[in-house]
Amino acid sequence: MLPEFIPNWIDGREQEAADGGRFNKLRPTNGTILYSVARSRAADIHTAVAAARRAQPAWAATPAVQRGLLLHRLVVQLEQRRDEIAQIVAAETGKSLKEALAEVGGAAQCGLFYASEGQRLYGRTTTSGTPNKYAMTVRQPIGVAGLIIAANTPIANVAWKIFPALICGNTVVLKNAEDTPGTAWFVGQLARDCGLPSGVLNIVQGYGEEAGAPLVAHPDVGVISFTGSTEVGRQIHRVAGERFCRVSLELGGKNALVVCDDADLERAARWVLLSAFSNAGQRCASASRVIVFDAVYDHFRTMLLERIARLKVGPGDDDDFGPVINERQLQKMLTAIEAACAEGARLLYGGHRLDGPEHRGGFYLAPTLLEGVDPAAEISRCELFGPITILYRVPDFAAALALANDSPYGLTAAIHTRSLHRAVHFCEQVQAGVAVVNAGTYGSEPHMPFGGLRQSGNGTREPGTEALDVYSELKDIYINIDPTQL
Numbered sequence: 001m002l003p004e005f006i007p008n009w010i011d012g013r014e015q016e017a018a019d020g021g022r023f024n025k026l027r028p029t030n031g032t033i034l035y036s037v038a039r040s041r042a043a044d045i046h047t048a049v050a051a052a053r054r055a056q057p058a059w060a061a062t063p064a065v066q067r068g069l070l071l072h073r074l075v076v077q078l079e080q081r082r083d084e085i086a087q088i089v090a091a092e093t094g095k096s097l098k099e100a101l102a103e104v105g106g107a108a109q110c111g112l113f114y115a116s117e118g119q120r121l122y123g124r125t126t127t128s129g130t131p132n133k134y135a136m137t138v139r140q141p142i143g144v145a146g147l148i149i150a151a152n153t154p155i156a157n158v159a160w161k162i163f164p165a166l167i168c169g170n171t172v173v174l175k176n177a178e179d180t181p182g183t184a185w186f187v188g189q190l191a192r193d194c195g196l197p198s199g200v201l202n203i204v205q206g207y208g209e210e211a212g213a214p215l216v217a218h219p220d221v222g223v224i225s226f227t228g229s230t231e232v233g234r235q236i237h238r239v240a241g242e243r244f245c246r247v248s249l250e251l252g253g254k255n256a257l258v259v260c261d262d263a264d265l266e267r268a269a270r271w272v273l274l275s276a277f278s279n280a281g282q283r284c285a286s287a288s289r290v291i292v293f294d295a296v297y298d299h300f301r302t303m304l305l306e307r308i309a310r311l312k313v314g315p316g317d318d319d320d321f322g323p324v325i326n327e328r329q330l331q332k333m334l335t336a337i338e339a340a341c342a343e344g345a346r347l348l349y350g351g352h353r354l355d356g357p358e359h360r361g362g363f364y365l366a367p368t369l370l371e372g373v374d375p376a377a378e379i380s381r382c383e384l385f386g387p388i389t390i391l392y393r394v395p396d397f398a399a400a401l402a403l404a405n406d407s408p409y410g411l412t413a414a415i416h417t418r419s420l421h422r423a424v425h426f427c428e429q430v431q432a433g434v435a436v437v438n439a440g441t442y443g444s445e446p447h448m449p450f451g452g453l454r455q456s457g458n459g460t461r462e463p464g465t466e467a468l469d470v471y472s473e474l475k476d477i478y479i480n481i482d483p484t485q486l
């Protein structure tokens with residue numbers, strides 16, 4: 001099923017890079033070549049943007065309800081071909097087929113939500129302070145949307161971006177993550193088969209500095225939406241801001257999960273493991289800081305260690321999580337762990353590459369638990385995007401809340417407590433875009449806004465209906481009547 005080569009989708013056709021460039025995509029499970037991929041550069045971006053620009057007026061003129069019906073066809077295809085998509089996702093990421101199937105389901109749910117928004121692309125009608133004058137607003141598309149996504153949940157990330165951009169009447173140039181090229185390529189094939197007009201959805205493969213950067217700088221791109229690292233997001237904001245392009249940034253997190261002395265510790269331990277290690281910790285919303293009250297700290301640490309020791313690492317449905325996405329990310333994590341230990345951190349579990357017979361050649365990191373880390377240390381304040389978490393001991397609720405807020409990020413946070421008073425106060429006072437009580441730090445739903453504070457984003461929210469504000473312009477309309485002409 002998997003091809004030997006993954007091309008671009010430009011103007012409804014598969015295309016190689018203009019200069020014929022290619023790169024190899026490796027399997028995270030064993031390091032072997034999965035396929036070769038088009039290595040796009042500025043010339044390919046210009047071609048894709050030109051195709052999107054040509055197609056945009058007709059797509060914008062298509063009634064939103066009709067756009068929604070076309071996108072619904074794509075949702076149906078996602079559901080009907082979920083097994084094929086899941087196999088590609090599993091091959092590209094190393095996650096289990098079971099997890100990949102769940103991810104496809106989430107992508108379809110997101111697509112269905114936005115396809116339905118074609119029937120609810122509301123403006124509003126309001127009053128005027130002037131007699132015989134009527135006031136209203138309408139939504140209008142921006143033009144060409146440049147979308148840049150991460151590889152951690154590839155089909156979900158594709159859906160998260162393309163559906164709201166398209167339902168608003170924009171055409172799209174998607175710069176796909178270089179580590180998951182096949183997933184987006186397959187969506188491009190489905191879009192063509194569903195009858196999406198040529199040029200409406202263009203998918204360009206390649207590296208960030210070679211394909212993503214020209215997309216961000218292109219003068220004909222009216223909105224940029226990026227999911228990825230804070231470092232790259234800062235560069236995008238600077239470049240796109242120079243030309244007053246609209247920018248939506250969903251960036252990193254160093255998310256806190258607080259365990260109070262009155263928590264259900266069994267439940268809390270289960271959610272710590274899921275939040276910190278599922279998807280190999282490759283979530284912007286993963287729990288990389290676990291803040292535990294002193295009264296239960298030692299007992300909870302023992303519980304965690306017992307459960308971590310039982311985790312199975314591998315690509316199968318019976319495994320708890322798989323490899324990280326590439327060798328570069330793995331080495332970055334190993335270096336960070338080594339540096340933290342050199343500065344006095346205590347390694348309680350893991351911290352090493354798994355290289356047994358079942359892991360040989362793959363990018364596997366053992367689930368890693370640290371303690372005794374200074375909250376000001378680099379590893380406490382830098383997102384690693386892997387199966388690594390840190391335990392912090394605090395005396396009480398006030399100290400836990402203060403430590404949760406002591407971060408350059410502000411994406412998600414969770415608290416485990418039986419106290420309604422603590423739960424409500426935490427949700428009000430924690431400096432994060434998402435607050436959760438008695439569950440994990442992840443689990444965003446497609447009809448809800450997601451985003452964070454400070455270095456976790458620039459204040460926009462996707463998905464939810466709030467994403468419509470990212471991908472559309474609001475126009476005020478005033479209608480004046482002359483009563484003498486009645």
